[in-house]
Amino acid sequence: MSRVTVNRKAHFNAAHRLFRKEWSDDKNLEVFGKCSNPNYHGHNYELTVSLTGEIDGETGFVFDLGVLRKIINTEIEEYLDHKNLNVEVPEFKDLNPTAENISVVIYNKLRVRIPEKLDLKVILYETPRNFVSYCGE
Numbered sequence: 001m002s003r004v005t006v007n008r009k010a011h012f013n014a015a016h017r018l019f020r021k022e023w024s025d026d027k028n029l030e031v032f033g034k035c036s037n038p039n040y041h042g043h044n045y046e047l048t049v050s051l052t053g054e055i056d057g058e059t060g061f062v063f064d065l066g067v068l069r070k071i072i073n074t075e076i077e078e079y080l081d082h083k084n085l086n087v088e089v090p091e092f093k094d095l096n097p098t099a100e101n102i103s104v105v106i107y108n109k110l111r112v113r114i115p116e117k118l119d120l121k122v123i124l125y126e127t128p129r130n131f132v133s134y135c136g137e
Contacts, residue, residue, distance in 0.1 A: 005052040006062045010072045012081040015042040016097040040084060045102075046125035047076065049110060053118040063118060075109045099126040103134040111136065 017040045018032040028036035035041065049072055053062045083089055085097040091105045103124040114120050125131040 002055055003052055004055055004062050005050050006065060006068075007048055007050045008065055008068045008072060010047040010049065010077055012045050012047070012077050013042060014045060014080050014083050014085050015040040016085040016092070017041070018096055018098060020096065040086070043126050045080075046128075046131075047072070047106065048123040048125075050121040050123070051114060051118045052121070053115075063114070071110065071113045075113060076106055079109070099124055099130065099132045100134075103132045107134050107136060 016035075017037060018035040019028040019038075020031075023031070025036070025038070049068065051063045051068065055062055080089065085092045085102070089097075089105075092101070095101050095105075103122050106124065107120065107122045110122070111120055119135065121133060121135040123131060123133045
């Protein structure tokens with residue numbers, strides 16, 4: 001049977017600050033630059049969620065994209081949109097909200113809702129030129 005990848009794009013806006021509590025403001029500025037602004041800063045995040053698997057012989061789907069849309073909306077967009085990640089999202093209480101860490105959090109939230117038989121990949125764009133991908137490895 002053919003393995004195909006289906007993709008769904010999503011979007012959310014969020015603020016964050018990259019810093020380590022145990023470092024001085026000068027050290028945070030040196031390592032994280034303007035992203036360590038104590039007053040936070042925001043991004044218009046773009047997200048692509050990819051599922052790879054065999055095409056179902058009855059439906060012709062790898063996974064129903066309408067169902068995927070609802071999962072992404074509930075688990076990611078409603079959860080992260082217009083939030084201060086450092087302050088309002090429990091996963092980032094002690095985890096620096098870098099694009100890398102955000103992608104892992106998103107993956108983990110989606111993985112529990114996606115059948116294990118499907119490969120899951122998350123691509124998170126922090127800016128049009130800066131993006132990360134994570135597939136659980």
